[in-house]
Amino acid sequence: MVVGISFLTRISLLIKSSSSVDFSFLNLAGLFLIGFFYDLVNAAYVCIPIVLYLWLVPIRIYGKAWHRFVLYGLFSVLTFLLLFNAVSEYFFWDEFNTRFNFIAVDYLVYTTEVIGNIQQSYPIGWIVLAISVISLLFVYSLKNKIKGSNIDQTLFWQRTKFVGLYTVLVAMIFFFVTNKQHRFSDNAYVNELAGNGLYELFAAYRNNELDYDQFYKRIDSKEAFALVHQLLKTSDAEFVDSNTEGINRKISNVGEEKKLNVVLISVESFSADFMASFGNQQGITPFLDSLAQRSLLFTNLYATGTRTVRGLEALSLCVPPTPGQSIVRRPHNEELFSLGKVFNEKGYESKYIYGGYGYFDNMSYFFGNNGYSVVDRSAIADEDIDYENVWGVADENLFELATREMDKSSAEKPVFAHIMTTSNHRPYTYPEGRIDIPSHTNRQGAVKYTDYSIDKFIKESSKKPWFNNTLFVIVADHCASSAGKTELPVNKYHIPMLIYAPSHIAPGRMERLMSQIDIGPTMLGLLNFSYTSKFYGYDMFKLESGRERAFISTYQSLGYIKGDKLIVLSPQLKVESFAVYGKEQVKAKPDQNTINEAIAWYQTASYSFAHGLMN
Structure with a gap:
């Protein structure tokens, strides 16, 4: 699900930016292959809360009939957040022509202004309603699989081995994968599309200050x-x-x-x-155009x-x-x-x-x-x-x-x-x-x-x-x-x-x-x-x-x-x-x-x- 939503987001952004993308074979191959890699990396992070929950919840609770409704709720919330992120990323791209970045991190700090701006700019109520309906329909289509998982009787020590391997994988991603590795093309749009928006947000948060001596070319x-x-x-x-x-x-x-x-x-x-x-013919700065004739x-x-x-x-x-x-x-x-x-x-x-x-x-x-x-x-x-x-x-x-x-x-x-x-x-x-x-x-x-x-x-x-x-x-x-x-x-x-x-x-x-x-x-x-x-x-x-x-x-x-x-x-x-x-x-x-x-x-x-x- 996580990878699928990321893939569809990439397709929609590619279509939106088609006039600016260099559609060479290498660019398209890199865009989708590297993009798939970053989608998997993002999925590894996104699934951490679900993995921890499934690891820690006791079998006696997990097997209860009512517990499937907890799972329905978890999957509904996760699906809603992923779809909301995809829509947000689409609007962010419309404004800045990039994946989430440093600006998005700043926006998370100033929630009053940013949420207010979103409410004044977009029909947020209808968007939330549509995402909610889609999320519920998606989870409803998976209800039999979710219900069937209730019979799982995997013991805690067996789950711990799986979580241990998962932890090693996430640690390796954290230390060895950066958001620079998808910048393979001379076309900036291709590089952005090869990334993953939610991962880019995480990476920008980690790197909101950069030490010049550590990261940039120096001379004595x-x-x-x-x-x-x-x-x-x-x-x-x-x-x-x-x-x-x-x-x-x-x-x-x-x-x-x-x-x-x-x-x-x-x-x-x-x-x-x-x-x-400077060549504009729309007539949108009539006063400044006239003032320019009387100014330096x-x-x-x-x-x-x-x-x-x-x-x-x-x-x-x-x-x-x-x-x-x-x-x-x-x-x-x-x-x-x-x-x-x-x-x-x-x-x-x-x-x-x-x-x-x-x-x-x-x-x-x-x-x-x-x-x-x-x-x-x-x-x-x-x-x-x-x-x-x-x-x-x-x-x-x-x-x-x-x-x-x-x-x-x-x-x-x-x-x-x-x-x-x-x-x-x-x-x-x-x-x-x-x-x-x-x-x-x-x-x-x-x-x-x-x-x-x-x-x-x-x-x-x-x-x-x-x-x-x-x-x-x-x-x-x-x-x-x-x-x-x-x-x-x-x-x-x-x-x-x-x-x-x-x-x-x-x-x-x-x-x-x-x-x-x-x-x-x-x-x-x-x-x-x-x-x-x-x-x-x-x-x-x-x-x-x-x-x-x-x-x-x-x-x-x-x-x-x-x-x-x-x-x-x-x-x-x-x-x-x-x-x-x-x-x-x-x-x-x-x-x-x-x-x-x-x-x-x-x-x-x-x-x-x-x-x-x-x-």
Whole structure:
């Protein structure tokens, strides 16, 4: 039964992804043969509760007539859970184009938001009813076999021998089977289909933090830091740390500092290709398209990851992504060198403003312990909310909150406000009547509603006394989708950024390759700030041509983009090189210099966090 449900799940996901799967003979053979192996591995784990029960229940109870109803109940519950898992995996694949992974583990932690999101996105009642009926019908078809097992008289010592062998088998699987062994193909969809969703969930839970030194390719530590020092040296930077493992630099800008307010809007799941500036013809960002003509538009910017917490990490700490969990979610993430602290040292008040409850994804704790005051959903009165879903209030209500915070604080000192939106997220719901796409229709509607909300915010802000002294920075936390035929499809990390300050920033286009971790230093450079930095990011206006690079990642794979090259570092000391041609990526001859650069950035960033050098 366990293997059969897993097989049918694989077939359904294969059909759903048929346009993206490479249907070669080797891929199909590997997909089903390796998949069958992982289905058996998963079955070995799933059957543990049943095996333990059958081992421990005494014969005098097992042989009772009423006991078969206990077995009916056990098999019904097991069947329901397996079918529910299969349906859940189908919807998870629809959202992320992968089996259960690190994201699913996170979702199990935040059950209130996730269950609420599922209830608002899908007809959960009908789904549960259908699964329940199917489960009961299945168990009814097996009732004679279950009833017949009641006459089994296997003694305890005989059962113990069987359980002993079973325990050895499970132990061998635990120690020798990993979720890396099904990644045999160059097609990422094939690799995902060859896995087993429930097993992947278990594996992700076991590996939610990855030690760089243990799992990734390294170079000598002194060589790595020396190389990073060389890569970080720019015309405006002077190293001031005698510690060879430190990256403290004095950033010097000539002239008067501009103590402008800074409003940084990180937009949930906002891919560059949503905007007309990047070729979109759906007209779903009319305001941002018009604002782009009046702003400094960054056209070659890449997000560091695929989750909000990874984007928040890049925007606040300006460090490359480290393997495993985002620093926002890790222990010992207090008192880090952050963008908020730099602004505070310049006499600003730094705020993190969020439309949901800040406990989600550890946001309140992280920002509250790293130089920001946190303002979240709890600061909004119920009567001031036009609409909310499980993720938070509608974006227009979030911006109304942000306006009040700016009004309150900017009269006394300059403000740095980091605003995180939520509306562009499944179930894609928002107040009716704002745009021409009904709520709960699709992502395009959610994107257009967020665009509407930003339009309303900028127009309201223009009436405020602080508007002419404010730098508005609009950027994405990550893209709407990171799925592609390769493990790290570069185009799925492409995000837009607009810097709008009509009294201070001339409209234009910045077309150089840029990482999300460069946004903070670039903003500080535009304000002409001098400060001591521990950031790994560049001020793009001070960086010599040819030194551009970007970082992209999943929780396991670490990508380094330089020119038309992509280096991917993965667990088991794996290093791959690709040539990038637009949306296409092909295996390329390794360039050791670029590989060493990639290793040095990631190795030193991981070391710095682990050893307190980011504090």
